[in-house]
Amino acid sequence: MTARMTKRCAIGALIAALSLPPASADSLRVKFGVLRQTHSSETLSILDLPAEDDTLAGALVGAEDDNTTGRFTGQSFAAADAKLAPGEDAVAAATRLVDEGASLLIVDLPAEELLRVSDALKPRGALLFNVSAPDDSLREESCRANVIHVAPTRSMLADGLAQYLVWKQWRRWLLIKGSHPADERLAAAYRASAKKFGARIVDERVYVDTEGGRRSDSGSVQTQRLIPPLTQNAPAYDVLIAADESEVFGEYLPYRSFDPRPVAGSGGLRPASWDAAHEQWGATQLQNRFFRQFRRGMNARDHQAWIAARMIGEATTRIGSAEPTALRGFLTGPEFSIAAFKGVRLSVRPWNQQLRQPILLTDGRMTVSVSPQEGFLHQTTELDTLGVDKPETKCRLQ
Amino acid sequence: MKTRNRDALFLLPRAGEGGPAKRGRMRARPLASPEGPSSDPAAPGHLLPFGEKGRALVFGFALLLASPAHAFLAYVTNEKGNSVTVIDTDKMTAVKTVKVGRRPRGVEISKDGAELYVCAGDDDTIQVIDTKTLQVTGNLPSGPDPELMILSPDGKTVYVSNENDNLVTLIDTQSKRRIGDVPVGVEPEGMAVSPDGRIIVNTSETTNMAHLIDTQTKAIIANVLVDARPRFAAFKPDASELWVSSEIGGTVSVIDPASHKVTEKIRFEIPGLSKEAIQPIGISFSGDGKRAYVALGPANRVAVIDTATKKIEKYLLVGQRVWHLAFTPDEKYLLTANGVSNDVSVIDVASLKVLKSIPVGAFPWGIAVAPK
Numbered sequence: 001m002t003a004r005m006t007k008r009c010a011i012g013a014l015i016a017a018l019s020l021p022p023a024s025a026d027s028l029r030v031k032f033g034v035l036r037q038t039h040s041s042e043t044l045s046i047l048d049l050p051a052e053d054d055t056l057a058g059a060l061v062g063a064e065d066d067n068t069t070g071r072f073t074g075q076s077f078a079a080a081d082a083k084l085a086p087g088e089d090a091v092a093a094a095t096r097l098v099d100e101g102a103s104l105l106i107v108d109l110p111a112e113e114l115l116r117v118s119d120a121l122k123p124r125g126a127l128l129f130n131v132s133a134p135d136d137s138l139r140e141e142s143c144r145a146n147v148i149h150v151a152p153t154r155s156m157l158a159d160g161l162a163q164y165l166v167w168k169q170w171r172r173w174l175l176i177k178g179s180h181p182a183d184e185r186l187a188a189a190y191r192a193s194a195k196k197f198g199a200r201i202v203d204e205r206v207y208v209d210t211e212g213g214r215r216s217d218s219g220s221v222q223t224q225r226l227i228p229p230l231t232q233n234a235p236a237y238d239v240l241i242a243a244d245e246s247e248v249f250g251e252y253l254p255y256r257s258f259d260p261r262p263v264a265g266s267g268g269l270r271p272a273s274w275d276a277a278h279e280q281w282g283a284t285q286l287q288n289r290f291f292r293q294f295r296r297g298m299n300a301r302d303h304q305a306w307i308a309a310r311m312i313g314e315a316t317t318r319i320g321s322a323e324p325t326a327l328r329g330f331l332t333g334p335e336f337s338i339a340a341f342k343g344v345r346l347s348v349r350p351w352n353q354q355l356r357q358p359i360l361l362t363d364g365r366m367t368v369s370v371s372p373q374e375g376f377l378h379q380t381t382e383l384d385t386l387g388v389d390k391p392e393t394k395c396r397l398q
Numbered sequence: 399m400k401t402r403n404r405d406a407l408f409l410l411p412r413a414g415e416g417g418p419a420k421r422g423r424m425r426a427r428p429l430a431s432p433e434g435p436s437s438d439p440a441a442p443g444h445l446l447p448f449g450e451k452g453r454a455l456v457f458g459f460a461l462l463l464a465s466p467a468h469a470f471l472a473y474v475t476n477e478k479g480n481s482v483t484v485i486d487t488d489k490m491t492a493v494k495t496v497k498v499g500r501r502p503r504g505v506e507i508s509k510d511g512a513e514l515y516v517c518a519g520d521d522d523t524i525q526v527i528d529t530k531t532l533q534v535t536g537n538l539p540s541g542p543d544p545e546l547m548i549l550s551p552d553g554k555t556v557y558v559s560n561e562n563d564n565l566v567t568l569i570d571t572q573s574k575r576r577i578g579d580v581p582v583g584v585e586p587e588g589m590a591v592s593p594d595g596r597i598i599v600n601t602s603e604t605t606n607m608a609h610l611i612d613t614q615t616k617a618i619i620a621n622v623l624v625d626a627r628p629r630f631a632a633f634k635p636d637a638s639e640l641w642v643s644s645e646i647g648g649t650v651s652v653i654d655p656a657s658h659k660v661t662e663k664i665r666f667e668i669p670g671l672s673k674e675a676i677q678p679i680g681i682s683f684s685g686d687g688k689r690a691y692v693a694l695g696p697a698n699r700v701a702v703i704d705t706a707t708k709k710i711e712k713y714l715l716v717g718q719r720v721w722h723l724a725f726t727p728d729e730k731y732l733l734t735a736n737g738v739s740n741d742v743s744v745i746d747v748a749s750l751k752v753l754k755s756i757p758v759g760a761f762p763w764g765i766a767v768a769p770k
Contacts, residue, residue: 068564068584069605072621282603285561285585314606317623339604339627339646343696344674382672 027074030322032312033097034059034305035082035090035117036108037132042214044251047364048299055108055131056081057294058302061286062309066316073317079106079309091120098124103324106308108301111135111142118144127324129308132301134245135185136388139352143395146324148331149354150304150311154189156387157271160359160371161241161264162193163385167373170238170262171199176230176253177243179208187243190265197376202235207249214247227256234259242266268363271371274303275362280370283341307340307355314338343370344383352395356383470726471529472733472767473514474742475502476759482516483742483758484532485733487726487767490744492758496532499525504546504589505764508571509553514766517544517558524558526574529768538569539576546630546764548589548598550613557598559586566600566611578616582609590631590640592655601628601642608642608653620658624651629679630722634705635687643678643692650678650692652708664692664708671697680722684747685729691745693720693734700734700743702750714752716743724765735762 039050051057059079066077080102082093090109094117097105103126107114111133118128128147130138136153138144152160165171173194177187187204194201207230231240231253240257242265244250250266262268276297279287286306290298298306315330316322330336332353337345342358349356361369372382384390469488475498476483482502484494499518506515507529514527515538524538524547540547541560544567548557555577558567566586568578583605590599591613600609601624608631610620625647632641633655640653652662666676677695683705684690690703699713700720717736720743724733731753732745741755742762 065584065604068602069607072583072605072607072609072618073623282585285604288562310604317606337626337647344677345626345646345648378672381674383674 027076028316028320028322030075030077030104030312030316031080031100031102032059032063032077032104032106032309033080033082033094033100033102034106034108035084035094035097037084037090037110037113038086039301040247042247044214044247044249048247051294051296053294054299055106055301055305056083057290057296058131058298058305059106059309061290061293061302062306062313065289065306066309066313069313069317075313075316077309077313077316084109090117094121094126095124098126103127104312104322104327105129106131106305107147108132108305111138114138114147115142115144118147122146125324127328129311131304131308136189139354140388140394143352143397145353145397146328147353148308148311148328148348149352150308151300152273152357152359153354153387154186155192156354156357157273157359158186158189158193159196159386161269161271161361162190162197162199163371163373163376164269164361164369165239165264166197166199167375172235172237173199173201173239173241174231174234174237174261175201175204175241175243176207176249177204178246178248178250179206180246180248182245183243183248186245186266190241190243201241202237205230207244209246209248223252224256227252228258231257231259237261239264240268242268269361269368270364271359272300272362273357273359274298274300275360275364275367277362277365278341278360278367280367281341281343286341303340307338307346310340311338346383347381349384349390351390351393351397352388353397354387356381356386358383359386470728470767470769472724472726472742472765473505473507474733474735474758474762475505475516475764476761477501477503477737477763478761479759481759482514482527483762485742485756485758487731487733490754490756492756494532495759496527498527498534499523503763504544504558505766506547506549506556507766507768509549511768513571514768515547515549515556517547517764519543519545519561522562524556524569536574538571538574539567540569541565541567541579545587546589548591550591551593551595555613557589557591557600559589559600561585561587561603564602566598566609568613568616580609580611580616580618582611582618583607583621588628588630588642590633592633593635593637597655599631599633599640599642601631603627603629603645606644606647608640608651610640610655610658622651622653622658622660624653624660625649625663630681632681632683634690635683635685639705641681641690643681645677645679645695648673648676648678650681662708664703664710666692666694666697666701666710668694668697668699668713679720680734682723682725682732684725691723691732693723695719695721696738698736700732700745712750714745714750716745716752717741717755721763722765724767726767727769733765733767735765737761737763 036055063077090113130149134154240263242250244266253263254268332350359371376385472485474483482496486493500520504517516525522542526536540558543562545561556569566580583602585603588601608622625644627646629645630643642651650664651660676697680693682691692701702712717739719737734743744753
């Protein structure tokens with residue numbers, strides 16, 4: 001039953017049938033797993049509905065890029081997909097992938113599931129790449145040595161937005177959070193960012209989720225009457241911040257607030273690791289490659305999976321091995337850096353294995369700005385002005 | 399003699415000793431810092447307004463009369479302007495703007511100076527422009543999204559990197575026909591040719607390799623791994639070294655073309671700038687090969703490197719996000735295309751000073767200089 005529920009397809013190495021130099025005799029075949037959840041289709045915008053190949057598509061483009069390099073180095077890369085049906089056990093699926101020879105796993109799972117898989121696979125020596133869970137706890141008190149975090153944390157995302165708002169001198173924030181635990185964790189990240197960069201939360205409100213679907217035929221009629229009272233009688237503020245990770249109301253806020261104010265966070269100007277509209281620094285090339293193959297835009301999870309696949313390829317090329325311990329050593333070492341179409345090199349914070357990265361600020365149509373912003377300085381790298389820095393870390397890798 | 403005269407012409411009003419107009423001296427200060435308030439002060443000559451030149455002319459009138467015309471034309475591709483700006487290097491001013499295809503980047507001049515080749519990436523073609531009439535006279539059949547190209551030393555073949563299909567295309571410049579393709583890594587970009595024309599080099603941005611290709615057999619003879627996002631390659635004039643810049647890696651790899659090994663990596667350090675901001679792109683060697691000039695992108699500087707010791711002699715502050723460089727044929731000036739500040743910086747090679755900046759079109763990217 002489980003086997004039938006899990007959609008499995010091994011994607012063979014893409015060996016180009018072109019006139020190429022022969023692969024060296026000691027050719028290396030690397031198989032990595034893509035373990036992914038089925039994401040909720042309860043998105044506020046129909047444009048954000050998850051695709052069937054969500055996350056996987058990015059990993060496949062990454063594998064293809066790795067293989068183009070591999071043609072010259074005698075290395076080949078293949079992705080094995082394991083998409084979990086709702087309620088399916090992630091540990092069992094992960095173990096199966098490792099049994100089938102994939103000891104490098106690109107993982108798109110919620111934090112608690114990721115932790116279970118990480119602990120279960122510890123004796124197997126597997127290395128995990130977290131490409132979706134934004135929880136700071138995974139990089140702090142619950143950090144694990146066998147997990148490299150490609151996805152940015154909530155605190156990195158919030159700091160990226162906060163720097164821009166402070167640069168704009170929009171320092172007074174009205175914060176509206178959802179009623180789910182993830183929303184509170186996101187709200188906490190915004191509170192910390194405000195404190196860190198000198199903004200002020202003038203008032204905080206809660207949008208209670210009364211359950212129910214996101215699609216209806218007359219949605220806007222109710223919504224435009226619902227949002228003004230929620231945002232009424234607020235102290236003077238510059239920008240409305242939504243902390244709505246559960247997609248209940250964030251996108252409802254723009255143009256509907258009682259006071260005419262810009263919206264940011266989970267609606268309006270959103271901090272993200274990637275957006276289908278991003279085209280600076282050569283990103284057009286990647287967007288084109290992705291669109292040509294999958295006929296849809298590349299979302300943040302796809303891009304994070306692409307980076308993870310590229311990290312696997314890059315490290316394997318450099319050290320000539322895909323052995324998880326060696327790979328981890330190289331990826332978290334000072335020699336590693338990777339280009340990801342975000343203007344600067346990305347590297348890994350050795351103390352908690354989080355990928356350093358710029359944060360895009362996007363309205364879904366355009367890249368409005370990219371943080372870190374000018375003037376936010378750091379003694380090591382400006383990228384470390386985003387998120388929890390080394391002196392504050394609670395992570396003890398083991 | 400001529401050299402001195404022209405230097406004096408640019409330098410006198412900046413120095414501020416005497417001079418015809420006090421207003422001129424005030425305006426000679428940087429009008430705007432190229433990096434915002436936190437940056438160190440701009441070189442005084444940078445962003446010198448055009449009016450300055452006029453004042454200089456008045457002051458150095460006698461010198462100018464003594465100086466015979468010896469101008470060159472520089473062609474600058476404006477990536478977002480969809481145009482090529484023509485600069486007269488005698489007047490040091492833009493004299494013409496030519497409308498070209500979409501997203502023009504790589505630019506080369508035929509060996510006889512009669513034709514200009516411009517990669518129009520978003521039109522998937524290379525446009526041929528008659529340098530006399532400045533009219534587009536035809537196309538070279540590149541692959542999709544041509545970005546950079548290089549002419550063979552005999553001028554008969556142009557080698558093009560097509561960013562969108564992982565191919566290097568070979569085109570005959572006489573018949574204007576495609577004579578071959580070589581499959582390379584992901585997002586091919588930088589192109590170089592050895593002085594004897596036997597080897598071409600392509601860098602692939604996402605594969606992070608320099609591919610050495612035999613021009614006779616059209617086969618890859620070596621793949622050399624370099625740092626992240628290699629964007630440009632150039633042979634030292636004596637062919638003893640191949641230099642490859644890595645934009646994201648922040649280094650220049652020095653490769654031995656015989657053994658295909660990276661023998662050295664040049665790193666850059668600029669006080670007050672994070673290492674992420676230093677992104678090497680264009681490389682130009684002096685004709686004698688003693689010095690190399692490397693454009694450092696958003697670091698807004700050109701590094702001057704002693705090629706014997708690989709030591710960085712100086713960092714020259716130019717405009718914002720400097721992409722590519724070109725010497726005037728007499729090597730008196732080095733011109734830089736500055737993408738974000740929409741200008742071209744003029745470097746005096748003898749004094750290693752940035753003399754002035756010339757406003758051009760939107761997002762200048764490539765640059766080539768031809769004799770008039």
